[in-house]
Amino acid sequence: MAKIEFVPGIQTPNVNWWQTENSWCSNSYLVLQGHTLYIVDSGIGSLHRTGLLKAITKFRDAQRVYLLSTHWHLDHTGNGMILGELDLRFPEVHYCIPEMAKEDMQRFMESSDASVDVDMGLGRAEWLGEADREEFDLGGIPFTGWKVEGAYLLSTPGHSPDSLSIYLKGEKAVFPGDLVWYVNPNQMEGSIDSLLQSIAKLKALVTVEGIDYLGGGHFLPIEGKQKIIDYISDYEEKERVLLSGLEEVVAGKDRVSVDHCLGRLRESDHPALKEALRINFPYSPSYLHRFIRVFLREKGWHEVEKGTWRLII
Secondary structure, three states, rough: OOEEEOOOOOOOOOOOOHOOOEEOOOOEEEEEEEOOOEEEOOHHHHHHHHHHHHHHHHOOOOOEEEOOOOOOOOOHOOOOHHHHHHHHHOOOOEEEEHHHHHHHHHHHHHHHHOOOOOOOOOOEEEEOOOOOOEEEOOOOOOEEEEEEEEEEEEEEOOOOOOOOOEEEHHHHHHEEEEEOOOOOOOOOOOOOOHHHHHHHHHHHHHHHHHOOEEEOOOOOEEEEEHHHHHHHHHHHHHHHEEEEEEEEHHHHOOEHHHHHHHHHHHHOOHHHHHHHHHOOOOOOOOHHHHHHHHHHHOOOEEEEOEEEEEEOO
């Protein structure tokens, strides 16, 4: 039996995907270490939930199960109701989440207008506190985070503040969620500066630890150390091109609009910028709309009216 089982998510989003059953969902991964089973991301929607529970039957001899999430977003945590089914199948079940995600998850569940069946499993969560955060030296690369038996939950913020890269050293496998995703961060809670630092550390970890399996949130797994390094390097280069293009757009100005930035980017023939403009189009706000807003915020700009930003020194 393969030690890593890949359960692909459904990747057909629409504008209001959270209101449409089975239209958008993260991947899930199952990893067996001895008699311990790690489940990375529960996803969302009944079709994915059915596929995930079917895959879990392959690991019926596991004695202990850990459900882990790479970050709190709904498409990664919305199938928390599988915990009840796991309780029926396994002697010991845990659900571990960084405590810093608790407020966001509670707020979402209290105010959500999602019409699909959603359960983030908050009643079962074992919160990983900041006071319990550890420091790790992995091949000379410093990380902070938590260790859950054989799984390192490494803090790699950027896509969201609570984002984790889940590293299983024995399998030479890492699961970074949505960290490696062009035009990222695509939510206002994210940070470009933090993301680029996290990406650099992830690539260094792959290099020195010889990681040969990268299981991302919404794309096919990548196998082979050099392929993973090349994939991350390609992402870094495209992100640098996008940032450079935006810096040129705002240079010498003290007032810009997001639409102006988009218009100027459309004038470029650079493949990376053309790709950025295509991603998530024609949804509005697109990922690029949000990325531009995060870029402006981190460069010291302030939104003075909807869509219009001013540089305040």
